[in-house]
Amino acid sequence: MSSTIDRVELKRTLQHARQGGHLRTQDTAAIFYSLSLLQQRLGLMRSAFPASTLHAVAVKANPLPSVLKKVAVWGYGAEVASMPELRIALESGFPVERIVFDSPAKTNEEIQASLALGVHINIDNFQELARFEAALASTQDPSTDRHIGIRINPEVGAGTIASTSVASTDSKFGVPFEAHQDELYEAYLRCPWLNGVHLHVGSQGCAPELLLRGVEKVFAFVEEVNRRAGRQQITSVDVGGGLPVAYAPSQDVMSMQTYVSMLTERCPRLFDGSYRLLTEFGRYVHANTAWAYSQVEYVKPGKEADTIIIHLGADMFLRESYHRDDWHHEMEVIPATELLEDTHEDVDSSSSVGLYHVAGPLCFSGDYIAKSRTLRRPEPGDAFIICDAGAYTLSMWSRYNSRCMPVVLGYTSDEDGVTFEVLRRRETWEDVVSFWALGYDQL
16 A cells, blocks of 8 residues: 555545545546645654755645645745746745746746746756846846855766656756866856755655765865855755655655765765755655545456556556556555445455556557556446555646546544545536637637
């Protein structure tokens, strides 16, 4: 089962959702977020780092304003990679001083807007730096109280998942350190308003050692810049995110506390109060806090394995469909009969299992989120659960086949029951038509 949510809680939550009318007949799929677990994950992150650290949670991992508003109220920040994400962050209640803007493709208009807002800015490349130099030279605001840095690619190598590794030599992100050390030193000394630095090594599939080496390498550069400048020009260090999370109970991953302890050993001055730390964790915060439900629609017999047809596939689990070897989710079948029972106790399901493929509803042959998976024997109408679905799933939703995005429910659970709130309602057919017809008034 899930690395953080057990089967008893899943079953109990589904029962209460149906009994309370939160999961309706038309809700053939839904996403459930444990709000208490979300707060717990954020708390683990906050307790591990110095109190002054700005934890800018990656909006790309989960852009739901209903969730982001809670993150803002709890005192965290937002990392954004586009102007719409920046607008979502502002509308969700994040003050500008707690927003970090990281887009690798900033236009001149976006540069002007981000400077006017006063958010933290990470510059991606030297051409972009030239645009910022020109924009600041022409500004009417002489204030130097800005938070601007350059993203440096530490070139410590790729992890086991190429698509989420961003510190290889040919990465599209940041300024490659090895080939451009001299230009980086010259840029900082030429631009005294550059008072930050940013790095990010990757997300999932990147061993903590890669993250540690990346920070160590860039922090050495920071100290050298300040030595050459004869003052502490760089005052903030954005260490990015990327700490792997467990997608199965058997996966052994490093805790946040251990990661920070090892980082402190390697870069003690980074933690002695001399610098302001920023982080950009997304998967760590969200992945394990949510799970997806789908009704089993059909079970089709096959030669090698039967195929379970459900209502979530490559539309929500895009990476899982195209790169199943890289992305694993624990999955579970809960019979419809069990959800009608009053008991919340677990039931032994080992006596009736088989080998199954799990296919989504989309009209293309690659729409499988699992192949040859050992699962409890399902029947149409049973509940199918996909665990650890809180990050980089709904935010990557595909419009192919124009399926309705499912309802998203937040919940808190205690001995008295389960309390729900709608984080995003289920889309209607009319919502989907309006999406495609935006700006077209002939319907």
